[in-house]
Amino acid sequence: MASSVARTREIAGAARAVLEEEGAAALSMRRVAERLGMRAPSLYKHVAGKEEIEAELISDGFEESAAAFEEACAGAHDHLATLAAAYRAFALAHPHLYRLMTERPLPRALLRPGVEERAARPVIDAAGGDVDLARAAWAFAHGMVMLELNGRFPPGADLDAAWAAGVAALQERR
Amino acid sequence: MASSVARTREIAGAARAVLEEEGAAALSMRRVAERLGMRAPSLYKHVAGKEEIEAELISDGFEESAAAFEEACAGAHDHLATLAAAYRAFALAHPHLYRLMTERPLPRALLRPGVEERAARPVIDAAGGDVDLARAAWAFAHGMVMLELNGRFPPGADLDAAWAAGVAALQERR
DNA sequence: GCTTGCAGGCTAACGGTGTTAGCCGAGTCT
DNA sequence: AGACTCGGCTAACACCGTTAGCCTGCAAGC
Incomplete structure (x- = not known):
């Protein structure tokens, strides 16, 4: 057989394209089925339901964001500011995916294992191991x-200034 | 006539009950119509659509949260910490309403005028008028x-500690 | 008092959603 | 050859927001 997970990845690929x-x-x-040249019910031969497809996208998102964070922090002086910029860049580059990843409780049972922890790692490191500060920074x-x-935010709001204010505040606590 | 806005408020009341x-x-x-003893299409005699009902709930949410913030800050020493506690309390007391108020772009054209500004006021005041810091605090x-x-957050996470870390960081910038 | 008009209910329906049941053809294994 | 399974398909269900069109009862005008 052509490995059921391969089919799942194809479906996730189509779903990602639709989403973005x-x-x-x-x-x-x-809509996802249409991209694959089939009808919706056929998807259920490969996938348990929509939630499983979404979980696949979320896992992908965690891996991609983790990779982006790790690369950004490699050899950077100011970890917190660098990470904040990378975080914002990822979210703005993939707004629909970022929303999917954050706006509802995580379907943890369906996620690829370890993927959530890997994305959290750089944040904790940037906070110097202080988990409370890391959580505050993440929330910010x-x-x-x-x-x-x-x-x-209001139309003319200087978001760079707001980011700078928050990052500066958090940095002083290190 | 029994004032069309009164009907709208009745519908909003039923919607609020369903939501909470x-x-x-x-x-x-x-579901909202059922609470009022009627069928869904009849709602359209009083309201333009679902979005208008939601906007009504959002306006209510702004007014209620603004009132809660104003009361909390009245005569408090530590405005930022007090406001943070009030903010969290409101969101946890009305989680569905808070989500409705924040998780999508605001239907500003349908909101009651001024409600958004009133809710934002206490935050700016608590930041000592520094709008960048106020936005950072709001985001946090x-x-x-x-x-x-x-x-x-992980099951055992000490959220009070994370709140305290964030508030302390922001306070030092005042 | 009769008539007209309309406010405010109703049912039926459309196109969309996720999902299930059941059918069937093609390929594979025994 | 026969059986079995994989992976498509159509039809359908229950729900969603919304529209069209009908009908009833009340109120205002003459």
């Missing part, structure tokens, strides 16, 4: 990104 | 709340 090109509202079983970055993605 | 008691997934036109609080609501 057409947005979260378009991420439907019928996540909050900034979501408020920006949702257009919640 | 049964969750966001249950907030459907049919929003991020903490959403990560908590989504169960993203």
